[in-house]
Amino acid sequence: MTAEIRDFLLESLTEMKYPTDEIDEDTVLGPAGADLESLALAELALRVEDRYGVRFEADEADAFAGLTVGEFCAVVAQRITASAAT
Amino acid sequence: MTTRAAVTGIGLVTPVGTAVGEVFDAVCAGRSGLSAPPEDHVLRGVVDVAAFAPPIAADTVIPAKEARFVDRSIVMALRAAEDALADAGLEVGRDVDPYRVAVVVSGVGGLDTLADQAVRRSRQGRLGVSPFLLPGVLPNMAAARTAIKFGIRGYTSSVGTACAAGGQSIGEALRILRAGEADVVVCGCSEAPLFPTLVDAFGNALALAKGWPDPTTASRPFDRRRNGLVLGEAAGVLVLERPGFARARGASVHADVLGWGATTDAYHPTTPRPDGSSAAAGMEIALRDAGLTAADVDYLNAHGTATKAGDAAEAKAITSVFGAAMPPVSSTKGVTGHMLGASGVVEAAIGIAALRHGLLPPTHNLDDPDPSIDLNHIRDKALAAPARTVMSNSFGFGGHNVSVILGHADA
Numbered sequence: 001m002t003a004e005i006r007d008f009l010l011e012s013l014t015e016m017k018y019p020t021d022e023i024d025e026d027t028v029l030g031p032a033g034a035d036l037e038s039l040a041l042a043e044l045a046l047r048v049e050d051r052y053g054v055r056f057e058a059d060e061a062d063a064f065a066g067l068t069v070g071e072f073c074a075v076v077a078q079r080i081t082a083s084a085a086t
Numbered sequence: 087m088t089t090r091a092a093v094t095g096i097g098l099v100t101p102v103g104t105a106v107g108e109v110f111d112a113v114c115a116g117r118s119g120l121s122a123p124p125e126d127h128v129l130r131g132v133v134d135v136a137a138f139a140p141p142i143a144a145d146t147v148i149p150a151k152e153a154r155f156v157d158r159s160i161v162m163a164l165r166a167a168e169d170a171l172a173d174a175g176l177e178v179g180r181d182v183d184p185y186r187v188a189v190v191v192s193g194v195g196g197l198d199t200l201a202d203q204a205v206r207r208s209r210q211g212r213l214g215v216s217p218f219l220l221p222g223v224l225p226n227m228a229a230a231r232t233a234i235k236f237g238i239r240g241y242t243s244s245v246g247t248a249c250a251a252g253g254q255s256i257g258e259a260l261r262i263l264r265a266g267e268a269d270v271v272v273c274g275c276s277e278a279p280l281f282p283t284l285v286d287a288f289g290n291a292l293a294l295a296k297g298w299p300d301p302t303t304a305s306r307p308f309d310r311r312r313n314g315l316v317l318g319e320a321a322g323v324l325v326l327e328r329p330g331f332a333r334a335r336g337a338s339v340h341a342d343v344l345g346w347g348a349t350t351d352a353y354h355p356t357t358p359r360p361d362g363s364s365a366a367a368g369m370e371i372a373l374r375d376a377g378l379t380a381a382d383v384d385y386l387n388a389h390g391t392a393t394k395a396g397d398a399a400e401a402k403a404i405t406s407v408f409g410a411a412m413p414p415v416s417s418t419k420g421v422t423g424h425m426l427g428a429s430g431v432v433e434a435a436i437g438i439a440a441l442r443h444g445l446l447p448p449t450h451n452l453d454d455p456d457p458s459i460d461l462n463h464i465r466d467k468a469l470a471a472p473a474r475t476v477m478s479n480s481f482g483f484g485g486h487n488v489s490v491i492l493g494h495a496d497a
């Protein structure tokens with residue numbers, strides 16, 4: 001599941017005009033790494049919601065800035081599982 | 087006290103070019119910016135004629151990752167601002183304290199992008215709306231993004247007076263400089279109305295020219311057969327400075343803004359007051375503000391959009407103000423189309439070029455002047471005449487009347 005989420009993340013970043021060449025599991029999504037700012041994080045959350053039918057609150061999207069790619073994929077996978085269980 | 091403002095930079099994006107000389111040559115020679123919509127344009131099949139400015143890739147003025155939902159009006163404004171500041175040779179922070187620079191850049195905002203997102207919202211629901219929508223479309227964003235791009239940290243605003251907004255932005259800039267609130271003002275207007283919803287709004291209001299097989303003949307200010315305006319897109323930005331500040335930094339001055347006047351019709355949301363009395367009062371206020379009389383004006387660039395009612399009301403206003411002292415008058419919209427609020431800035435730039443070159447552009451397509459309009463028309467070809475003072479009129483839906491007076495830099 002996380003591999004698919006990772007592919008989706010990279011595809012999304014490309015569509016959002018962010019370079020993905022140097023992104024790996026340990027790249028942080030926010031300014032310290034991929035450099036997504038607040039509106040870009042909101043768009044990423046929206047794309048995940050659209051794709052996987054889960055919901056994020058605004059503060060959760062902001063918190064993506066501190067996550068690495070690996071952590072982000074794990075959080076999304078967990079959310080999908082939790083959502084499927086309810 | 088500063089009574090005038092020095093124009094030190096001009097940036098234009100228009101249907102007849104992006105360099106002032108190119109634009110001025112076009113309006114003087116009658117090289118039309120009007121055409122049928124190109125094959126791949128969204129207006130193909132929607133309207134017969136419009137005035138299209140050159141395409142500008144958004145990522146040439148804004149970082150690519152921010153550029154996807156930024157409306158064309160903002161993109162054009164940023165290109166014009168970039169060119170105007172380059173023309174002025176002014177770098178904010180190096181040549182001027184960022185807090186002593188103001189921005190007044192106007193326009194109706196990104197209605198095309200808003201309309202597109204509204205369609206996506208109705209198709210996809212909440213998830214169809216981009217979080218980037220507001221910074222891409224709000225009417226203050228041309229000004230705000232100009233400030234962001236160039237590190238300008240003083241006063242910023244945008245004027246919402248429809249087609250009078252460009253002229254009013256110049257007036258507002260003069261007021262800011264006179265009040266001592268800034269040393270430099272980046273002022274202008276940008277409009278991108280060429281998308282189906284807005285074109286249909288004008289068309290259904292019976293405001294658009296129609297029935298002209300040759301699109302270049304469709305915009306006919308003051309002509310007996312005129313039957314409406316031709317919509318155009320454009321951006322114009324001027325850099326205005328306190329004259330002493332411009333002198334001290336050795337800037338080259340194109341012309342001076344001498345004064346301005348603004349009034350309101352208080353008559354109807356779209357139809358101008360038929361006797362032109364409020365427009366006339368605006369011109370008189372501008373003359374007094376500049377310390378001039380009607381006889382001092384050497385050329386008048388009319389608003390002249392080629393609507394029946396608008397041209398007739400403006401002509402009455404001009405006649406009542408100038409009478410026997412009427413200067414040569416033309417509307418350059420026969421060549422450029424009506425670029426809404428941006429017209430006031432593009433036409434001020436044309437007025438500045440007229441002052442510099444001693445050449446007054448004609449009204450294109452004025453083949454058979456309306457006999458009920460009594461103006462001192464410039465027809466057929468440009469008129470060589472040394473000009474020291476130019477008046478430029480702009481009027482907007484809502485009944486907004488703005489007149490700006492420009493003077494030769496050596497006056």
